[in-house]
Amino acid sequence: MKISIKAIAFVFCTYSTFLTSFAQTAKPIVFTIDGQNKAQVIENFGAAGCWFSEGIGKYWPEQKKEQIAEWLFSKSFDKSGNPKGIGLSAWRFNIGGGTAEQGDSSGIKDFRKRVESFQNADGTYDWNKQAGYIWFVKKAKSYGVENLIAFSNTPPVHFTQNGYGFKTEKDYKSNLKADKYGAYAGFLADVIKHFDAEDLHFNYISPVNEPQWDWSNKPGQASQEGTPWRNEEIYRVTNALDSALTSQKLTSKIMLVEAGMLNYLYAGSGLANRQIQNFFGKDSKLEVRNLTHMSDFIGGHSYFTENGDSSMVKIRKSVADTAQKYNVKFWQTEYSMLADGFREGTKGKRSAIDCALFLAKVIHHDLVVGNASAWQLWNSYEPGSPDFDTRYFLIALKPNEKHTDGDYFQTKGLWSFGNFSRFIRPGMQRIIVDRSDKLTDLQAAQDVMLSAYTDHKGKVVVVAINYSTVQKAVKLDLKNPGKAGKVKRYVTSEFENDNLKLYPDQKLKDTIILPARSVTTMVVE
Known part of the structure; x- marks a missing residue:
């Protein structure tokens, strides 16, 4: 028929x-x-400006980078009543470790992921470094972004054991030299103090990032700056940083622990696990709750914890229950679709709206099941297509070879995130x-x-x-x-x-x- x-x-x-x-x-x-x-009270929605801020902020034409900033930070409406931007209420700034100055000898192949250091090896400072990154920090401030967050992936390379901005041994110990804890803390405090004087106040300073990963790759090679930290090492650097901030009469709060996965906040038996219990347990030798500059939350990353709805719900329920038991707030401080959970069993490319909806679903569960008080994304912009697999970014870039100019495109993920960030303002309560x-x-x-x-x-x-x-x-x-x-x-x-x-x-x-x-x-x- x-x-x-x-x-x-x-x-x-x-x-x-x-x-x-x-x-x-x-x-x-x-x-x-x-x-x-x-x-819970919602404190902010934010995003990171890593890697590609330097080229955009330093070299790209004014009109292009201004449009990018408007999409990220604006709380204004156009003549038809549509939002011009997603009104971020937090901006994450990466304090570099000096791999950019090392060039190809840094071991980081992609030059865009090498970052300058404000401190020279002789201890002097050059505040002209990271000019592109700072352009975005200043732009965030001018748009009224409520929270500026400074974070460090690695100590400056002249403080590290191997002279690199990443670890080369798989011993899961910090790459920071044992006698440089005070120097590293002093460096971070100096950065905060300098920008305070420039009227760029960082509300929070994060001295460690994803301490569970070893950050090594092939011998002498890595994809970015990074170092592992054991819980005892995190305790030591946190105390050193608290003392440095106090001695310089600074008001910034210390942000811990940027756990690489949410599971590490409450579970496991390794050297950087059960971090809620270790850092906020009253009977723990590593408790930091009462330090002068310690914040009242613990931060973790939602990477790799969303492969299936059942896992997504279960893990976030465990985070919320453990945080409540130990009387500490939870912030989700980094997420993008690094794993394949966003594919939800499908193969091939995922459309922009599929990615945007999955992003919204993760945010929803972090807020509603995980009881997160803040939610921050990695990354604001990266090279990619605006139409498919928009898994890592809000704004798709097509930069030239030297990253001095390029094209840029809004994604559905940008506006999906904006459904939360633009209208749920700091201080609102769920x-x-x-x-x-x-x-x-x-x-x-x-x-x-x-x-x-x-x-x-x-x-x-x-x-x-x-x-x-x-x-x-x-x-x-x-x-x-x-x-x-x-x-x-x-x-x-x-x-x-x-x-x-x-x-x-x-x-x-x-x-x-x-x-x-x-x-x-x-x-x-």
Whole structure:
């Protein structure tokens, strides 16, 4: 039997119309939002400007780097009411280790991942170093970014045991010379003090990064700066840094521990594991809670902990439970799709909206299940396509060979992240939400995920992720709504112009349709 193309098209259109009609007429999921039922306070949403900030900030044409900065930092709207940027409230700045000065002898093949050091080997300083990185720090400050975070991947190379900016032995010990803990801490404090005088105050300083990795590759080669640290070594450098900050009368807080995976925060028996228990346990010999400059949170990275919804939920529940037990906040301080969890069992390239939705799903689970008080991304920009496998970045770059100019492209991930970062501002508090369909966190991970936040004035911000392939109907049951009447909606979807796009206002009592495969932010004033 032959079936005509026209008949197939008719059946397809009829089916599509049925799905749309069904979504619009089906009983909506009712989300009850009671502002009295609160969870954690949200402190910031941020991103790192590593590697490619130097070339862009130092050499790229003004118009290009200004547009990149606007996309990242702006809280303004265009004439149609669409956000001009994602309004980051934190910016991560990498204090370099001096591998750029070493050139090819650094062992880091990609010149863009070598970073200058402010301190020379003789102990003098050159504050003209890292000019491109600093351009972005200054730009973040000018846009009103609330939190500047300085972090170090390696001590300066003249303080390391092997003279490299990365470890070459697989002993999982720090590359810092045993007699240079004070010198390294003093260097970090000097950097903070200098930029304080330049009116660039770093709220936080992170002296170690992903201490569980050995950072070695082939003999004398690595992909970037880095060093492992054992818990005892982290304790020692943290105490040294606390003393250095105190002696220089600085106010920056110390940020620990940037664990390479969330599991390391609460589990394991290695030399850089169970870090919540080790650094915040009252009976631990390594407790740092009471140091003058110690922050009230512990930071970990969500890499490699999202391969399957069950694992995603289980790991974050363990983080939240352990952090609560030891009375410490949790910050998610780095994430991109390094592993293949974002493929969710598929092969081949993943579309930009698929990547954007997976990013939103990880953020949702870190906030709702992990109870994260902050969420920060790696990386703001990297070379790549804006259309497929946008797994590492918010802005895709196509730089020239010397990285002195190039093209740049917004991605769906940029605006998906913006559904959170632009509207959930520092100091807002998450509201625990009840849903009428009673789906668990695990069940909702392939359906509609929704979280809500409020400020002291009563504004409510709701972020809904429709992970399904059909439209979904929801209703917001806002308890004690006061005079709230209208809901502003900002949508990121597969459609070209749906980049945190303002949709028509709706009444609070209305049923709201979430487009298929989309992220929608709803603002109730």
